[in-house]
Amino acid sequence: MKDALSAAQDAIDKVLLGKSQSIKLALACILAKGHLLIEDLPGMGKTTLSQALARVLGMSYQRIQFTSDLLPGDILGTSVFDRNSAQFVFHPGPIFAELILADEINRATPKSQSALLEAMEEGQVTVDGATRQLPDPFFVIATQNPVSQSGTFALPESQLDRFLMRLSLGYPSEAAEKNLLMGAERRTRLDAVEPLLGHEQLRALQAQVPxxxxxxxxIDYILRLVNHTRNSDSCAWGLSPRASLGLLAAARxxxxxxxxxxxxxxxxxxxxxxxxxxxLRATNDPTGHGGDSxxxxxxxxxxxx
Amino acid sequence: MSAALIPRNALAWLLSAQVVVLLPHLTRLPWWVAVLWLGCAAWRVQIQRMRWGYPGRILRTAGLLLTGVAVFFSQGTLIGLDATVMLLLLLFMLKLLEMRNPRDALVVIYLGFFILATAFLFDQGIPLTLYQCVGAVVLVAALIGLQQSPARNDPWRALRSAAAMLLQALPLMLLMFLFFPRLAPLWTINLPSTESRTGLSDTMGPADIANLAQSPELAFRASFEGDIPPPSRLYWRALTLSRFDGRVWSQDRLLERRQPLAVERSGATLDYQVIAQPTGRNWLYSLPGSVSDSPELRALRDDTLRAKRPLSSTFGYTATAFERVQRQRDGLTEDERQRLLQLPEDSDPRSRAWAEELRQRHASDAELVNALLRHFNQQPFHYTLRPPTLGRHSNDEFLFDTRRGFCEHYAGAMTFVLRAAGIPARVVTGYQGGELNPRGGYLLVHQFDAHAWIEAWLPGQGWQSFDPTFQVAPSRIERGLEEAMREEGSFLADAPLAGSRYRDIGWVNNLRLTWDDINYQWQLRVLNFQSEEQLALFKRWLGTADWRRIGVLVLSLVGLVMVVQALIWLRPRRLSGSPAQLAWQQLDQRLCKLGLGVRAGEGPRDWQQRLRQALPQQRAAIDGFFDRFVEQSYAQRQPGEAQAQLKPALQTLLRSLPRRRPPAPSQALD
Incomplete structure (x- = not known):
């Protein structure tokens, strides 16, 4: 089964060239049952990564393009009156897929953002008073663009905390890009990816992580790390217990x-x-982009x- | 920088610091100053809460002008110490309203330190000093709060750090106190007015000293080298009064010129030291015929000592008295004799007539003086703190009608009669006696010890002191005022809270004397620690008073401390932690010598990898240790039996290590 994991890793590697570290982190994020936020410029392979992940893991895939006029109903689904049965019938929204790409999440209004984030946190949605379970496995990859911030609603710290990881893919290395340009088209590479891990296997792996x-x-090392952020004057605030739990799960x-x-x-x-x-945010950094350093x-x- | 806000913590500490710093001044300032501070602080808090804005330019200019006007009306001037300090305080408050960023807050805090220092211009006692320590701690806490992140919400941490920092600075403070050169001030300022202070005045009318005797305040403290002389010798001379206008005795400036007085001194010497309380006047207290070599004072022709500047703070000096002194035995100048016989034309006819009569009865001056003293002793004179008021011819009424009076009545009347009989005489005011503080072995002289007596010039003997009060109430001289007034019950009748009233209650008295001793030592050893004392200290400790040698000594002392500190820092770190951590640290120390110590934040496997590349020959031993280390530390939830194998693996690795680092393998450059 663990061989299946490395096989899956290799398969995605072939689609998204030269990004094995990010792919591994994304897989770790799924295994730790977390959600992923990718912050990068357009065209860096965010969509490719999420599609490849969905294919390799055999998950149903839905993409939600976040725009400023997106409503919570567009994500969760709505009840429509069916004249034949004379009843309201629930039409599930894209949220009911197993892997969701929430593209440009910061373009939507906070109301729509929070509909998604609540679903991520609870693993269920409540529409028209009825609570509906989301599928299992359920994995959200949200993306945002670090530039051209006008007209966006930046995710507040409390909502950023809901994502287990934030990744930035970055430009490929020169060799990788050369391979990319010389090789087959991305689309065909994606189509070539076969599901390597079934739902049962994925659930079993997720259960093994703890x-x-x-x-x-x-554990003492993790505590030292977390306490250092809490006691140091360089950090505006320290890491939360949710962060330390997340750190341990991701490390596992x-x-x-x-x-x-x-x-x-x-x-x-x-x-x-x-x-x-x-x-994290540095004390002397009001913009909040200094987390990496x-x-x-x-x-x-x-x-x- | 303009975007940076003042952290809430820092503002809270800053406002607290302002309260602490302003409080000692508030007692001297009008009530509206406190109201103004409350207003400014409330406004600043509202700004912090983003409820209100900063005041505009016009409002600030108006506030500044208004402040100047207010100070002018309250102090009557804009210059001088009181007014400038008040102006500084008000601007310190107003600065709150234009404190936008941390830099402005820094200015306010530094101003606070300055204001902390200004309080010492008005008071240098122990309570204030201790209180100002609190002020310093709070100010430093505000400084720390300013450096904390805006999100941190732990105000006590700032206070704790501040207290710790100031405690650490304490040795430095002591060093500076002892060694910093006491430079003479470049300019002098007029220190606060002290007009309202109680104390001797330079005139003496009926009942003046009796009023002063109601005050329990301290006048000065005196200590002696050797035994304290008996009370009958403790006549502390402050002023001589030689002019009489029919009612009030006052100084005759011409008799107090700075002209040497011929004094013959002989017999045993008596060294004493006086620490005078501030009076705002410049006269000092000395025993008859004393000499002093203190540079801050001078001796006058009437055998009194004067400070060169009015006493605005406590003032200490030493002097020497002699067993036998004879002053101006050679004779008076004609001008002096005239002035010392001066009497107003038409006052006290009965006293004059009586003086004529005495003159005719006694040929020699000495006999006449003795007869007068006998008269006071034998006639029914009464010593009282509540003398009846006297009319126009006060000496007549006192000598022949009321016969009740305090020391100034006796001294005034006797001088009058002596002058009327043609004997040069003057009134001397000062203090007599004092209370022994057995703890410190020094004398406490209070205002109620104020006394007046006379001096007469007798041919062949010079100036001689006589105390008519002694003839009337010898207990006043021998046992003090309280004893003398025991029957009348008038001792400190108007001051029910004065500590001196409760001398009978043992523990209260003990407490009072102990507190006074502490204060005395404070004044003697701390406030009075000027360049002379400093040099004396250096001579005693270092055997030299040469500044260069002292500088070398101090520098070498500092150097020694730094060397010791460096040794402590460079000492190998003491190992601590679990067995695995100990092994890790041991290996690190050993590998540091090869330049292969663990890097910041490096994990075991990364370090292992680096070592394997740097030391290819020791790969087996490296792997042996690190595999066991990782297995023991991380493969089980709790440390297991692999712990036992860690030590041999470490020993093997340590033994296998080379003495010097081998040249880096060419392929291992990464």
Whole structure:
């Protein structure tokens, strides 16, 4: 089964070239049952990554393009009166897919944003008084564009905290881009991807993540990291307990991807920038884009042993 | 920078600091100052809450002008210490309203430190000093709060850090206090007016000293080298009064010129030190015939000492008295004799007639003086703090009708009669006696010890002191005013809270004397620690008073401290933690010598990888240790039995390490 994981990793690697670290983080995010926020410029492969993930994992895929006139009903679904049965019939919205790409999430109004974020948090939606379970597995990849912020509604810190990880794909390396240009078209590469992991297998893997051993020494390391952000004057505020739980879960998933049954400090270090950078803000940085350097600083400040 | 706001914490501490810093001044300032502060603080809080805006330019200019006007009307001037300090305080408050960013807040805090210092211009006692320490802590807390992030909400942390920092600065403060050169001020300022202070006045009318004797305030403290002399020798001379206008005795400036007085001194010497309370006047207290070499004072021709400046704060000096002194035995100048016999034309006819009579009966001056003293002793004179009021011919009424009076009545009347009989005489005012503080072994002289006696010039003997009060109430001289007034019950009758009233209650008295001793030591050792004392201290400690040698000594002391500190820092770190952490630190210390110590934030596997590349020969030992380390630390929830194998693995690795770092393998450059 773990071979299936690395096979899945390789399969996505072939579609999104030269981004194995990001792909691995995205997989770890799914395994840890978290949701993913990708912050990058247009055309960097956000959609490709999410589509490839959906295919490899055999998940149903829906894309919601967030715009300023998007309404919560467009996400969750609406009840429509059926004349034949003389009843209201619920037409489920795109949220009921297993993998959702919420594209440009910061373009929608806070009301629509929160409809999605609530669904992410609860794993269920309530429309017209009826509570409906979302599918399992359920995974949201939201994207936002770091430039051209006019007319957008930036996600508040409390909502950013709901995403387990924030990734930035970045430009590919020169070799990878050369391969990209010389190789087949993306679309055909995507179509070539076969489902490698079934739902049952994915659920089993997700269930195994909490079983990965995290020793006391490792927990102490995580606590040192978290406490350092709380006590240091460089951070405007410290990491929340949700962040420390997320850090541990992501590190476990990472250890699993590394084919190990226990977590070592390097696992924590690998996932830490993705897990904490959107949750931290430097004291002297009112814009809130300094999280990445703060994460690097944090890793250097705290001794792993 | 303009976008930066003042953190809430910092504002809270800043406002608290303002309260603490302003409080000692508020007692001297009109009530509306407190109201103004409340207004400014409330406005600033509203700004912080984004309810109100900052005042505009016109409003601020108006506020500034109004402040100047208010100070002018309240103090009558815009210059001088009181007015400038008040102006500073008001601007300190108003600055709140244009405090937009942290830089402005810094200005306010630094101003606060300055205002902290200005309070010492008015009072230098122990309570204020301790209180100002609190002020310093709060100001530093405000400084710290200013550096904290706006989201941090732990005000006590700032206070704790501030207190810790100031405690750490304490040794430095002591060092500076002891060693910093006491430079003479470049300019002097007129220190606060002290007109309202109680104390001797330079004139003496009927009942003046009796009024002063109602005050329990301290006049000065005196300590002696050796035993304290008996009360009958403790006549502290302050002023001589030689002019009489029929009612009031006052100074004759011409008799107090700075002209040396011929004094023959002999017998045992008595060194004493006086710490005078501030009076706003410049006269000092000395025993008859004293000499002093303190540079801040001078001796006058009437055998009194004067400070060069009015006493605006406590003033200490030393002097020496002699067992036998004879002053101006050679004779008076004609001008002096005239002035010392001066009497108003038409006052007290009965006293004059009586003086004529005495003159005829006694040929020698000494006999006449003695006869007069006997008269006071034998006739029914009465010593009282509540003398009846006297009319136009006060000496007549006192000598022949009421015969009830306080020391100034006796001294005034006796001087009058002596002058009328042709004997040069003058009234001396000052203090007599004092209360022994057994703890500190010094004398406390209070205002109620104020006294007046006389001096007469006798041919062949020079100036001689006589105390008519002693003839009437010897207990006043020997045991003090309280004893003398025991029957009358008038001792400090108007001051029910004065500590001196409760001398009979043992513990109250003990407490009072102990507190006074502490104050005395404070004044003697701290406030009076000027360049002379500093040099004396250096001589005693370092055996030298040469500034260069002292500088070298201080610098080498500082250097020594820095070397010790450096040694502490460079000392190998003490290892602590779990066995795995100990092994990790041990390995780190050893590998640091090879330049391969663990890097900041490096995990075990990353370090292992780096070591494997740097030390290819030791790969087996490296893997042996790190595999066990990782297994033991991370593979189980709790440390397991692999712990036992960690130590041998570490030893193997440590033994295998080379003494020097091998040259980097060419392929391992990453």
């Amino acid at each position: 079983q990965v051993t995290a020793s006391e020494a490792l 998933a990472w250890a699993m991807l590394e084919q190990r049954h226990y977590v070592i400090p390097e696992d924590v270090q690998a996932v830490l920038p993705a897990v904490v950078s959107h949750r 703060l994460a690097r600083w944090l890793l250097n400040e705290v001794s792993p042993v």
